[in-house]
Amino acid sequence: MSAQIKKTAHGGCPHDCPDTCSMVYEVEDGKLVGVKGNPDHPMTRGGLCVKLKDYEKRHYHPDRLLYPLRRTGPKGSKQFERISWDEALDEITTKWKAIIDEHGPHAIMPNSYLGNQGLVHGLNGGDAFFNRMGATVTERTFCGEGSCTAWLLTVGPTAGVDPESFIHSKYIVIWACNSVSTNLHHWHTVKEAQKKGAKVIVIDSFASKTAKEADWHIAPKPGTDGALAMAVIHTLIEEGLVDQDYVDNYTVGYADLAERAKARTPEWAEQITGIPADDIRKFAREYATTPPAAIRLGVALERSYGGGQAIRAVACLPALIGAWRHVGGGALQFPVWEHPYKFDVICRADLIPEGTPVVNNLQLGRVLTGETKLDTPIKSMMCWNTNPVTQAPETDKIIEGLKREDLFMVSAEHFISDTAAYADIVLPASMGAEMEDMVLSWGHLYLTYNEKCVESPGEAIPNNEIFRRLAQRMGYEEENFKWSDSECLENYVDWESPACAGIDLNYMREHGFARLNVGTKDDRAPHKEGNFPTPSGKCEFKLDGATNFVAGPFRQMYEGFQAGELLDSLPDYVASRETAETNPELFKKYPLNILSPKSHGFLNSCYANMDHKIKGQGEQFVLIHVIDADARGIKENNKVRVFNGRGAFEGDARITDDVSAGIIVATLGYWRQLNKGTVNCISSAEFVDMGHAPTFSDNLVQIELVS
Ligand SMILES: Nc1nc2c(c(=O)[nH]1)N[C@H]1C(S)=C(S)[C@@H](COP(=O)(O)OP(=O)(O)OC[C@H]3O[C@@H](n4cnc5c(=O)[nH]c(N)nc54)[C@H](O)[C@@H]3O)O[C@H]1N2
Ligand SMILES: Nc1nc2c(c(=O)[nH]1)N[C@H]1C(S)=C(S)[C@@H](COP(=O)(O)OP(=O)(O)OC[C@H]3O[C@@H](n4cnc5c(=O)[nH]c(N)nc54)[C@H](O)[C@@H]3O)O[C@H]1N2
Ligand code: SF4
Ligand SMILES: [Mo]
Secondary structure (H helix, E strand, C coil), X not given: CCCCCXXXXXXXXXXXXXXXXXXXXXXXXXXXXXXXXXXXXXXXCCCCCCCCCCHHHHHCCCCCCCCCEEECCCCCCCCEEECCHHHHHHHHHHHHHHHHHHHCHHXXXXXXXXXXXXXXXXXXXXXXXXXXXXXXXXXXXXXXXXXXXXXXXXXXXXXXXXXXXXXXXXXXXXXXXXXXXXXXXXXXXXXXXXXXXCEEEEECCCCCHHHHCCCEEECCCCCCHHHHHHHHHHHHHHCXXXXXXXXXXXXXXXXXXXXXXXXXXXXXXXXXXXXXXXXXXXXXXXHHHCCCEEEEXXXXXXXXXXXXXHHHHHHHHHHHCCHXXXXXXXXXXXHHHHCCECHHHHHCHHHCCCCCCEXXXXXXXXXXXXXXXXXXXXXXXXXXXXXXXXXXXXXXXXXXXXXXXXXXXXXXXXXXXCCHHXXXXXXXXXXXXXXXXXXXXXXXXXXXXXXXXXXXXXXXXXXXXXXXXXXXXXXXXXXXXXXXXXXXXXXXXXCCCHHHCCCCHHHHHHHXXXXXXXXXXXXXXXXXXXXXXXXXXXXXXXXXXCECXXXXXXXXXXXXXXXXXXXXXXXXXXCCCCCCCCCHHHHHXXXXXXXXXXXXXXXXXXXXXCHHHHHHHXXXXXXXXXXXXXXXXXXXXXXXXXXXXXXXXXXXXXXXXXXXXXXEECCECCCHHHCCXXXXXXXXXXXXXXXXXXXXXXXXXXXXXXX
């Protein structure tokens, strides 16, 4: 027998990662046998990350869900029986119709996120379906929504600096982003710029993998970046480093900002951040005098109570020094702002009936346990593309809620995740190579296509097909519920927009990716002469009468709901909620500030159930400084328990200088069913000051030896 001929197909990594790699699927005998980075893609450059490099093993993992299941044991026991699709869909829709008859549609609630970033199988389907139902709307603010609010208010929906233009930068500031682990394909460009002489500054509260490769690691205490940024503004003004011509022509509110910054001296900031005042001055001087200077804002910058205000302060910096004048100068947040997706068609916010209640996904535990008072309590929840039991805060409350006998819970999943373990009905969903889609990117300026090149194993079907079938059984006649996946793609992208000139779906199918027409990395300087997409057309240091709102990719869904509180007209430092100063009582009991960044070897909670990935990443661990370890009799590798009033988890102690005394680090993603608790058992579901974003870096804990 001759060897089978390998076929290749264009892939797009569907994970919630800024890189959205263009991939090459290798198919043999109808099976996915390998996956490579697309060598032609200027950012993917032929390489994938450690998570995805053997993606086929995830497709054919022995624990993969293949058939619809019905719960047979107690909730959370993972005892299920196989049922047919007809039985599953009939049971779900019969229950939902009964709930709607008895309690109204507000008693049903969707719960999803960007676990799949496809336009068709990630964003669509579910939103339109539940909006048509009139179900309670779930506001999704896991990631960047506070950053988005601050960014939109200051510079508007601009992609800012092209990540590829960093090759032209001479001063690169990576602010609260662990690019080596979380944004690898941008890091390659940063490293190249560094080799060409650029200075790379990493501002991170601990010595992350990325900080270790920096020319200069600046380590503010968690949640104090706003003070650092305000002191930089102070120094720029005091030392005459401001580009006055740029400020006069293209910004609003400079005089007021200068007035605010007057008292925000480097000495003042030193007390708050722990960074020596001279270092702050040096940083400000270098930043202003080494053009082009570019800042990469990490999502983690928003994760303490003052996160929104901190990001506003940082977003002012490039305009103050005129960095936007240069190719490779300015700031990069989420390039997705310039992607031409039709979110109104995708999410169908127009279908949401007036008066529909909104709950927040970070407060799922409070919603399900009744701590958040609702006119109509939730009687059914459907969960897909997210795993709140590991990823959302106040885990113990979520579990208490999911155990409610009167809650009818449906999960669509690839595996029995920590959340799916509590479902009444589990639906098997298709994976990457098994469905056609285009994948949203929040980290570059390309459209990315994903070809269906293999059949799903067992009876798994793509998310959008699940919702098509549910819509048919619920009697929803809108045409969008009948579109094929290809028709969805035709309708979801604004192919007529200038950004898509010369690109259509056929082009995507042929090439796998396409650069948007938004300038090239060698000439893009969108705010050289202002042109900010703000109401004034300028960078808005000062806002008059602006109120808080939730931004981010799904924002159309919540527009009109929000009577947000009035925001400070100027950026400033706002202290965290849980510190010695702001909550001394709590600090007495729980004196350590915990950070819970992403794991290098997992993608949120994905891959944290695969043995060889856990081996690569290591078992759940806690980084701790020797002073804190000694004070508690903790030795290297001891099993420790981290706890506060919200819950506890266990991990192996790693004593290291990478963290300062008073700070511990435990990375995210480990499964509760394979560990004793997870890091989100201790995290709070309170919001930061903007965009209802999470406070994952604003949590006090205590740590003890497990005896
Ligand atoms: N390997 C891997 N890659 C991923 C993911 C993953 O789970 N694993 N997840 C993806 C997703 S969803 C996202 S949103 C991105 C996020 O990617 P990043 O933006 O890099 O987010 P984090 O890893 O949470 O945190 C980045 C760094 O911020 C630091 N930090 C935390 N709080 C503060 C603070 O208050 N001030 C300062 N200066 N630093 C602070 C942390 O120590 C950490 O090193 O990564 C994506 N890529
Ligand atoms: N403590 C702490 N908590 C955090 C963070 C942190 O830094 N610290 N980061 C936050 C951030 S930035 C984010 S983005 C969130 C992410 O939180 P989640 O979005 O909940 O992240 P995942 O764990 O990746 O969950 C995605 C789930 O969707 C499933 N899935 C993937 N593709 C498909 C599909 O096509 N169909 C179906 N039906 N299911 C699919 C996966 O198997 C997985 O179980 O976590 C947040 N939580
Ligand atoms: S997870 Fe991110 S870095 Fe890894 S292949 Fe996917 S898009 Fe690329
Ligand atoms: Mo995220």
